Amino acid sequence: MIDRIRALLEQQPMISVDFNTITDDTNLYDAGLTSFATVQVMLALEEEFNIEFPEAMLTRRTFSSLANVADAVSRLTQRAA
Amino acid sequence: MDAKTFDAKSLLDTLFDKSILFKTGVDGLYGRSGVFEDVIERFERLVTSIGAPDKATRIHFPPGMSRATLEGSGYMKSFPQLAGCVHSFMGGEREHAQLLGMMAAGEDWTELQQATNVVLTPAACYPLYPTVAARGPVPDDGVLFELSSYCFRHEPSKDPARMQLFRMREFVRIGTAEQVCAFRESWLERGKAMIESLDLPCEVDLANDPFFGRGGKMMANNQRDEGLKFELLIPVTSIEKPTACLSFNYHRDHFGQTWGLKFADGSLCHSACVGFGLERVALALFRHHGPEVEAWPASVRDTLWGN
Numbered sequence: 001m002i003d004r005i006r007a008l009l010e011q012q013p014m015i016s017v018d019f020n021t022i023t024d025d026t027n028l029y030d031a032g033l034t035s036f037a038t039v040q041v042m043l044a045l046e047e048e049f050n051i052e053f054p055e056a057m058l059t060r061r062t063f064s065s066l067a068n069v070a071d072a073v074s075r076l077t078q079r080a081a
Numbered sequence: 082m083d084a085k086t087f088d089a090k091s092l093l094d095t096l097f098d099k100s101i102l103f104k105t106g107v108d109g110l111y112g113r114s115g116v117f118e119d120v121i122e123r124f125e126r127l128v129t130s131i132g133a134p135d136k137a138t139r140i141h142f143p144p145g146m147s148r149a150t151l152e153g154s155g156y157m158k159s160f161p162q163l164a165g166c167v168h169s170f171m172g173g174e175r176e177h178a179q180l181l182g183m184m185a186a187g188e189d190w191t192e193l194q195q196a197t198n199v200v201l202t203p204a205a206c207y208p209l210y211p212t213v214a215a216r217g218p219v220p221d222d223g224v225l226f227e228l229s230s231y232c233f234r235h236e237p238s239k240d241p242a243r244m245q246l247f248r249m250r251e252f253v254r255i256g257t258a259e260q261v262c263a264f265r266e267s268w269l270e271r272g273k274a275m276i277e278s279l280d281l282p283c284e285v286d287l288a289n290d291p292f293f294g295r296g297g298k299m300m301a302n303n304q305r306d307e308g309l310k311f312e313l314l315i316p317v318t319s320i321e322k323p324t325a326c327l328s329f330n331y332h333r334d335h336f337g338q339t340w341g342l343k344f345a346d347g348s349l350c351h352s353a354c355v356g357f358g359l360e361r362v363a364l365a366l367f368r369h370h371g372p373e374v375e376a377w378p379a380s381v382r383d384t385l386w387g388n
Contacts, residue, residue, distance in 0.1 A: 035303055036158050039296030058299035060306055 002070045008048050009066075014040040024067040029060065038063045045069070051076040089240040089318035092368055096241060099372040108237040109245035116374055120363045121248065123385040128250055128357055129227065131271055135264075137227035137252055142208040144231035144246070145199040150211055155339060156203060159292050159300065163234040165201035168194035201233030205251040206354050210340040213255060218345040223256020225264070241364055242317045242324040248359040253352065255342060258333070261353035265329050268355040272313055272327045280381050281315050281365050288312040288325065309333070315365040326361040330354050 002024055010019045015037045022031050033041070041063055042053055051073065053062070062072045096102040103112030113121075145167060151157070156164060168191065170180065176193055183190035202208065205228040213224060229250045236243055254264035269285060276283045288310045289301035304310055309331050314323035330353060336342060337349035344350065370377040 035300045036155070036296075038299060038303075039294075042296060042299065053295075055295070055298050058295065058302055060299075060303045063299075 001074060002066055004048070005045070005069055005073065006066055008044055009041060012037075012040055012044055022066070024070075025065050027064055028066070029064060033063070041069070045073060049073055049077055089242070092318050092364070093239060093241045095372060096367065101367065101372060102241065107245070108239055109243065111241070111244065117363055120366060120374065120385070121359045124357075124359060124362050125229065125250055127275065127385065131275055132227060132252055135225055135252070137225040139227045140209065140212075142202065142205070142228065142230050144202050144233065146202045146208045148196070148198050148200045150208060151200045151203070153211070153339065154207055156207070159290070159297065160203065162293050163203060163236060163291070165233045165235055167197045167199040167201065169197050171195050202230050203234060204232055205230040205249045205356070206253045209253055210336045210342065210352070214340040214342050218343055219255055219350050221344060223254060223260045223350070225255075226253045227251070228253060240318050242361050244360055247361075250357040250359055251354050253354040255350050255352045258351045261351045262331060265331055265353040265355065269311060269329050272329070272355060276313060276315065276326070278380075278384050279366060280378050281369055283313050283315045283326075284323070285311055285313050288328065315361075317361065317365050317368050324361055324365070326358050326365055328356045330356070
């Protein structure tokens with residue numbers, strides 16, 4: 001899951017984060033993720049995993065690390081299953 | 082205008098009936114009476130006098146600004162639904178005849194217009210940042226500006242407190258994080274005291290901008306989590322949903338990054354602004370003190386017209 005997310009985000013042109021230097025727990029905002037790029041992350045994840053983030057999960061915390069993103073995506077894919 | 086009729090329609094109707102505002106045929110675009118304008122002028126004087134010790138530099142930009150500047154600001158990322166771009170006819174005689182024909186036939190003739198380099202100013206401070214950046218490095222003690230402009234936001238509404246063309250007065254501080262936060266803090270206090278001196282009920286609350294779409298919901302959540310925006314709210318057309326009349330915004334280094342606003346040592350500037358919605362404050366005054374300004378409480382009249 002987490003590798004799939006990492007690969008997906010690496011492909012996004014709007015996200016100027018060097019994924020070679022970050023671990024699963026690195027704070028993505030400290031690594032240069034902007035608010036607007038977070039929206040692109042959300043849209044890419046929704047398309048890739050066929051999920052929809054509810055409003056309550058649309059927070060900075062949800063997208064602050066690859067581990068947090070993977071946690072959110074797995075909760076939503078389980079819900080959808 | 083008693084408590085039972087505390088709604089948008091009755092306030093707007095009263096203002097029309099009393100010839101304080103005038104209809105134009107478009108929701109959110111109104112003519113203003115001399116009395117309404119006098120209230121706004123007096124309130125602007127009050128704002129300027131309270132801010133005077135800070136020695137701000139005044140700049141008045143027009144209500145239209147450079148389209149390139151708006152594009153560069155990132156406004157279309159966050160508020161595409163509110164923006165207004167000026168279009169004009171640039172064709173020849175043949176196209177002109179076509180345009181008049183379409184107009185006479187009731188067809189959509191606007192497709193014969195093209196976008197100009199002008200967009201309507203969405204907030205008084207947008208033209209400021211590139212203007213400051215073009216002057217070179219920001220001095221160590223930062224800079225402070227006082228701005229006023231008509232602003233446009235495409236949100237037609239029958240709520241008189243939500244006009245499409247309205248005036249905003251702003252102080253904008255550009256400097257270090259500490260400098261701009263101290264500036265915002267001082268205006269949170271001064272703004273509340275100022276509104277209380279006009280005998281208006283108010284509260285200051287955490288707020289967010291109306292960012293576009295679901296992604297915007299996230300940006301709004303972030304903005305709240307980080308305490309970047311506060312609003313001073315006054316009941317104008319609703320008790321339950323009071324109207325934001327002043328706003329206090331900390332942009333962190335967003336505009337610093339966007340426009341390359343830097344100190345001489347190369348470090349990025351932060352910015353903050355306090356905005357005064359002039360029509361909204363005037364509407365609050367008419368709503369709470371009545372349509373006849375001569376009958377307003379003596380203390381309020383003294384604050385506005387006393388000197």
